[in-house]
Amino acid sequence: MRILAIIPARGGSKGIPRKNLLDVNGLPLVAHSVRHALAADVIDRVVVSTDDEEIRAVAVAYGAEVPFLRPTEIAQDQTLDLPVFEHALRFLDDTEGYRPDLVVHLRPTAPVRRPEWIDQAVLLLANDPEADSVRSVSPPDKHPYRIFRIGSDGYLDSIMKHEHPVPYLLRRQELPAMYYYNCVIDVTRPRTIFGKRSMTGDRMLPFVMSADESFDIDSPRDLEIVRLFAGRFQ
Numbered sequence: 001m002r003i004l005a006i007i008p009a010r011g012g013s014k015g016i017p018r019k020n021l022l023d024v025n026g027l028p029l030v031a032h033s034v035r036h037a038l039a040a041d042v043i044d045r046v047v048v049s050t051d052d053e054e055i056r057a058v059a060v061a062y063g064a065e066v067p068f069l070r071p072t073e074i075a076q077d078q079t080l081d082l083p084v085f086e087h088a089l090r091f092l093d094d095t096e097g098y099r100p101d102l103v104v105h106l107r108p109t110a111p112v113r114r115p116e117w118i119d120q121a122v123l124l125l126a127n128d129p130e131a132d133s134v135r136s137v138s139p140p141d142k143h144p145y146r147i148f149r150i151g152s153d154g155y156l157d158s159i160m161k162h163e164h165p166v167p168y169l170l171r172r173q174e175l176p177a178m179y180y181y182n183c184v185i186d187v188t189r190p191r192t193i194f195g196k197r198s199m200t201g202d203r204m205l206p207f208v209m210s211a212d213e214s215f216d217i218d219s220p221r222d223l224e225i226v227r228l229f230a231g232r233f234q
Helices: 029-039 053-061 081-096 115-126 190-195 220-233
Strands: 003-008 045-049 102-105 133-138 148-150 156-158 180-188 204-208
Touching (some): 029 115, 045 053, 081 102, 081 190, 102 115, 115 133, 115 204, 180 190
Parallel strands (some): 003 102, 133 204
Antiparallel strands (some): 148 156
16 A cells, blocks of 8 residues: 655744744654654655745655645645645646555644554554544543533533533543544545545544643643653653
């Protein structure tokens, strides 16, 4: 099988300016994901999709391909993943006739990622022809059964009351297993992207990870946490 890793790393970032180039434990942030992909056994090609020449130079220096610069119209704050991946896959098909069997999505904001996790997630999807995608998930720190809205009447309203009359009163041992999307590894099929116009499709397999090893940098606070703790996982 042809397994392509795509790392989307645009130059703009509002929360942390030039985030993908910041030093994290001795490497530019984007370089961590490039290294993870190159170290995985199953991946045979690593492409960075960026609109930024400096990110392009860094990605190439660490071993990734950057065969195009992403068009400005799909490098905006509000741009979703789908058009970015459609563009990359169409470019590779149009210019080289290259069509991967599976596509691995590695966000540069996750600098902690063991190569064997990538291999395991890819095999999970490869071995289930009915599945559309794989998403990495972790148990939540704060269980949804204990989360409320504040209603228009000013009273607390349990968001999970449809599951249990008083979900917030259950003991920890009674809480059902739940998972949040941790943004570390996605694997999808080109047919999901183009046929269903979706990065996930309808049938998602879980790749379950420990919450203690799941890091996603979205804010300055996240960055400091990663700088403090992520080095022990490298």
